[in-house]
Amino acid sequence: MSVLRSFVDSVRSGAIEVIDLTAPLTAETPILQLPPPFSNALPFRLEEISRYDDRGPAWYWNNIHTSEHSGTHFDAPIHWVTGRDGQDISQVPTRSLIAPAVVLDFAAEAAKDPDFLLEIDHVKEWERVNGPLPDGGWLLYRTGWDVRAGDQAAILNADESGSHTPGVSAECAGWLASETPILGIGVETVGTDAGAAHSFDPAFPCHSFLLGAGKYGLTQLRNIDRLPVTGAAVVAPPLPIVGGSGSPVRVLALVER
Numbered sequence: 001m002s003v004l005r006s007f008v009d010s011v012r013s014g015a016i017e018v019i020d021l022t023a024p025l026t027a028e029t030p031i032l033q034l035p036p037p038f039s040n041a042l043p044f045r046l047e048e049i050s051r052y053d054d055r056g057p058a059w060y061w062n063n064i065h066t067s068e069h070s071g072t073h074f075d076a077p078i079h080w081v082t083g084r085d086g087q088d089i090s091q092v093p094t095r096s097l098i099a100p101a102v103v104l105d106f107a108a109e110a111a112k113d114p115d116f117l118l119e120i121d122h123v124k125e126w127e128r129v130n131g132p133l134p135d136g137g138w139l140l141y142r143t144g145w146d147v148r149a150g151d152q153a154a155i156l157n158a159d160e161s162g163s164h165t166p167g168v169s170a171e172c173a174g175w176l177a178s179e180t181p182i183l184g185i186g187v188e189t190v191g192t193d194a195g196a197a198h199s200f201d202p203a204f205p206c207h208s209f210l211l212g213a214g215k216y217g218l219t220q221l222r223n224i225d226r227l228p229v230t231g232a233a234v235v236a237p238p239l240p241i242v243g244g245s246g247s248p249v250r251v252l253a254l255v256e257r
Contacts, residue, residue, distance in 0.1 A: 014257060021186075021221045021234070021251040023149045025071040030152040030220075032069065032190045041067030068246040074238040075184075075192065075207070075217035079245035082212025089247045090240035092216065099183050100137035101234040101253065102130070103227050107144030110166040114157055115196055116143070117169040123176070130229055135181040138218065138234050141168070145188040146222035155190055167194020170205040177209035184216030186234070186251075188224065192217040218251060227253055 010016040023029065031041050047063040050056025068089070069075070077086030104126050110116045118141060123133070133139060143166040148154035157164045166189065168176070176182060185192055185206060192206040202208045210217065218236060233254040238247035 017255045017257050019223055019226050019253040021223050021253055022072040023220045023222050029071040030155045030190055044070050068244050071248055072220045073246050074249040075246045077211045077214050080207045080211040082208050086214050089238050089244040090242045097237045098235050100134040101140050101232045102230050103140045103142055105142040107142050110143035114164040116166040118172050119169050120172045120175050133180050133182050136183050138186050139182045140186040140224050142224040143188055163195030165189045165195035168206050170200045173205035173209045177213040186218035186221050188221050191219055
């Protein structure tokens, strides 16, 4: 039997489970909020063109109004100034859209401290137990934040001092970008950086270091808790928007059962 036929049969039989890591995209989907004077993305919106009526008697369709970075989305290198000469979202190689993935689970730590940061020592200890990070694969960082995905206030978790969401330290982000073979990082929060990352050096280090190194980001993932620590594969095809800095994406995980 061919490899592809075997794969399709395994998906149909459930021997390979397909797990949706994507948050539903609606007008209520949370989006990142930047303080003045910075501009913000528009919320997702459907604009009806026709719905089986005199505008179009046999068809229903909509215009879509959204940011490239709304909901579960894919960050391309060109999204950040450090990657300004890198790939736009249409230039991400197709071979990078299907890749192995590992899960680093720090949900318990984030539940105790919403400002929890992943450090180099956390990753090295994970590698000691589970083996090396995947060459050309995703590091999926679980914080339990996906339970807040339907609530803008809860997922941003902001007070008078700013947003309090878990992320990655500047030192760790730089190390992941330059010293590990990963393709990129996937998170459950609205962006790959911590809520307080505007105050880090450099500011927003996941964006600065990883995108600057030609790596990628996946955000607002869910169901990471259903994945094994190692052994899953992620399928994450964005829209090939020419000149685009990112795109909403349907992220699927493939897991052998």
